[in-house]
Structures are given as structure tokens and as C-alpha cells.
Amino acid sequence: MLPAYGVTIGAYDHSGSHQGQWLHELLYLKAGETLYECAVDVNEPAGIFQYMMLGSLDRSLFQAISALPDGYHSLARDSASGAIDYIRSPLIQQPEGCLMAFFGFISGIFGSRTISVWNDVTGNEAGNALVGLVTGSARVYVFGAPYANPNPYPGMHDVHMNQGDPLGSVFHPLDGIWQDGCVIVDGSDGRLAGYFGKFATQSLTTDSNGWPI
Amino acid sequence: MTITEHHEHNRTEAALKTLTGWGRDPNSDGGENIAFSVSRQGAPSDAFLAIGDCTPFTPQGNRGVLTGQPPGDTGAPVACFIDFGIPLSVNQVPCTFSFDLNSGKITLVGSFPGLPSSLDFTVEFDKRFQGAGGDNILFHSEKTSDHAGYVIAVQHVAAS
Numbered sequence: 001m002l003p004a005y006g007v008t009i010g011a012y013d014h015s016g017s018h019q020g021q022w023l024h025e026l027l028y029l030k031a032g033e034t035l036y037e038c039a040v041d042v043n044e045p046a047g048i049f050q051y052m053m054l055g056s057l058d059r060s061l062f063q064a065i066s067a068l069p070d071g072y073h074s075l076a077r078d079s080a081s082g083a084i085d086y087i088r089s090p091l092i093q094q095p096e097g098c099l100m101a102f103f104g105f106i107s108g109i110f111g112s113r114t115i116s117v118w119n120d121v122t123g124n125e126a127g128n129a130l131v132g133l134v135t136g137s138a139r140v141y142v143f144g145a146p147y148a149n150p151n152p153y154p155g156m157h158d159v160h161m162n163q164g165d166p167l168g169s170v171f172h173p174l175d176g177i178w179q180d181g182c183v184i185v186d187g188s189d190g191r192l193a194g195y196f197g198k199f200a201t202q203s204l205t206t207d208s209n210g211w212p213i
Numbered sequence: 214m215t216i217t218e219h220h221e222h223n224r225t226e227a228a229l230k231t232l233t234g235w236g237r238d239p240n241s242d243g244g245e246n247i248a249f250s251v252s253r254q255g256a257p258s259d260a261f262l263a264i265g266d267c268t269p270f271t272p273q274g275n276r277g278v279l280t281g282q283p284p285g286d287t288g289a290p291v292a293c294f295i296d297f298g299i300p301l302s303v304n305q306v307p308c309t310f311s312f313d314l315n316s317g318k319i320t321l322v323g324s325f326p327g328l329p330s331s332l333d334f335t336v337e338f339d340k341r342f343q344g345a346g347g348d349n350i351l352f353h354s355e356k357t358s359d360h361a362g363y364v365i366a367v368q369h370v371a372a373s
Contacts, residue, residue, distance in 0.1 A: 018346060019248065019250065019264060020246070020248030020250075020264075020266070020346070020347065020368050020370045021248075021346055021370055021373065022246075022248075022287045023246055023287070023370075023373075024373050039373035041373075042287075045239055045245065045246035045266065045268035045288075046239065046269065122285070122286065123285050123287060124287055127287075157372075157373040158373075170240050
């Protein structure tokens with residue numbers, strides 16, 4: 001399991017990337033007088049990173065989180081706390097299921113190969129999609145693990161799926177359920193939308209330990 | 214080779230061995246990827262800074278070769294030349310990068326304005342330090358293909 005898990009809520013301030021740390025888009029959120037740095041994964045150095053954008057999440061399934069004030073909040077790793085699980089959260093499964101059905105329908109009509117809701121990253125497209133999502137938003141929610149060292153900024157990392165890593169992977173010991181990272185925004189258009197990222201090696205079928213089946 | 218030169222040679226060899234370890238497993242020691250920044254110190258108009266990601270590793274000889282990410286990928290190497298006109302501007306020149314960890318030779322290839330398209334130099338270890346989000350090894354150039362001096366920092370970027 002991750003050492004800690006929670007959500008940081010605030011207003012989008014700006015974004016950027018440090019020299020060398022191009023595998024992350026750094027989102028800076030303002031919560032009161034505090035600036036939080038959130039390192040969101042958008043790429044992978046030697047393999048394939050995948051991302052998914054969901055545009056119309058059900059607000060009624062997000063009330064446990066949207067009712068929280070700005071700042072960092074630790075979350076219990078269960079279905080009641082508002083924690084995120086890519087495989088088990090109805091918040092994600094409902095719209096993802098609709099997208100998959102739509103793509104399946106299109107593939108059936110045109111006889112094309114099955115289109116995945118997950119996009120493989122080859123360049124900066126995930127980072128660009130993420131910045132496009134948060135720019136102009138009313139409120140941003142970043143799920144992941146809090147920085148162990150809050151200097152120079154408090155913040156978040158492990159903002160990606162945190163389960164399903166292959167046995168023997170260095171990330172396998174960090175796996176668990178109800179502890180996935182993502183970015184969800186109250187959009188300027190009034191919609192609740194999200195950015196979700198995973199490494200291609202992570203399985204979308206896991207057991208109660210978050211280990212691949 | 215004097216005792217001091219022998220000592221420097223050993224430190225360089227140890228640093229190249231460390232880089233080989235990073236290349237073989239970028240996730241070792243909590244790392245994630247490998248980045249570099251090279252500065253060329255020539256005549257003032259020829260100075261530039263080249264930066265990029267060199268995580269791709271090919272085993273070769275006793276060690277291997279670190280290579281820059283391919284064009285279009287995140288972290289693909291780019292050399293930056295400053296034009297001190299008004300207003301100030303930066304000319305970004307895409308380039309390739311390779312670091313042969315057997316010979317300690319670095320090669321940069323690109324359409325560098327006013328310079329040969331291929332520049333290479335061998336390195337000598339300077340220092341190792343923690344900072345800027347990772348473990349860094351600093352080298353300076355020893356033998357160069359042109360009349361310039363180079364400084365390169367290679368960083369094992371810590372995971373976020």
C-alpha cells in the first residue's frame with residue numbers, strides 16, 4: 001500500500017515542469033494562502049503510459065469529496081470515504097462503461113478494431129490534455145499520496161493508478177485498492193470531469209489486495 | 214600518468230559504472246528516469262545549453278550507451294542558443310545525444326548554427342551531489358572535437 005493517501009482540493013494557479021522531471025506535469029493549486037504542488041504522471045521513460053479523460057462524472061457520487069473544504073484531506077481506503085479506485089468506483093465505472101459501449105458500437109458498425117478508452121502516450125498529449133482540463137476550472141481535486149517532505153511545497157505525487165503492478169515489479173509492494181490517483185475538476189461549463197493515468201503494465205483486473213489476477 | 218591523474222581516472226571510471234547501473238535499472242534507488250544538461254563554453258557566440266532525457270540504454274561492451282529520447286518524444290534533446298538581440302530570444306535546435314559509458318565519449322549531432330553538425334568530447338569526473346530532485350554526477354570535458362570546453366550534469370531523477 002501507499003504510505004499515505006488523500007485528496008488535495010484548491011483552485012488551479014499554474015502549471016509547469018522542472019528540468020528532467022518531464023514525466024510529470026506539475027499542477028499548483030491554491031488553498032487559502034497555501035500553494036500545493038501536485039506532480040501528475042503524464043508519461044513513462046521506457047514503456048507506455050496511458051491516460052483516459054472522462055467528461056461527465058456523476059456529481060451525486062462525488063458529494064463526500066466536493067463537500068470538503070480546500071486543502072489536503074487524508075482518506076480511508078474504502079468505498080465510503082470518497083477514495084478513488086479505477087476498477088471499483090461507480091464514479092469512474094459508469095462513464096467508462098458508456099464510452100466502451102459507444103466504441104464497441106462504432107467498431108461493430110464499421111468493423112474496425114476495438115477502440116480502447118485508454119490512450120497510449122507518445123509525446124506531450126497527456127500533459128496537454130491535463131492542462132486543458134484544469135485551465136479555467138472552478139475547483140480542482142487531486143488524489144494521490146502526499147509529499148513526505150512538504151518543503152518547498154506541500155503537495156501530492158503518485159497521481160496515477162496504484163494497483164495491478166506485475167509481481168516482482170518495484171511498485172508491486174505499493175499496490176492496494178481504493179488508493180488510486182487522478183485529477184477531477186469542476187469545469188467552467190459546470191461539468192465534473194476527470195483525468196486518469198496508468199502504466200500499460202498495470203492490470204485492470206485485481207484482487208482485494210490490488211494485485212493483478 | 215601521474216598519481217593524481219590515475220586517481221581522477223579511477224573516479225571517472227567509478228562514475229561511468231554508476232551511470233551504467235542507472236541505465237540498466239532507472240527505477241533503482243527510487244529513481245525514475247535519467248536526464249542530462251550540457252553546456253558548451255566556446256567563444257561567446259558559440260555557447261549553448263543542451264538538455265534532454267537519456268533514459269534509453271543499450272548494453273554494449275562492458276557497460277553500455279545512454280541515448281537521448283527520439284524526436285517527438287518527451288525529453289527529446291534540444292540545444293538552446295541565446296540571441297542577445299532586442300528582444301532577447303532563444304533558438305531551440307533539436308539534436309541527438311549519446312553517451313558511450315565504455316569510452317566516456319559524448320556525441321551531440323544537430324544543425325548547430327555556426328558549428329560542426331557533430332560535436333563530441335570525452336569526460337572527466339568532477340563531483341557527485343544530491344539536489345534538484347535527484348542524484349547528480351557532474352563531469353567536464355577532457356578531449357574535445359572542437360576548440361571548446363563542456364560541462365555535463367547527468368541526473369538520476371527521483372520518482373514523484
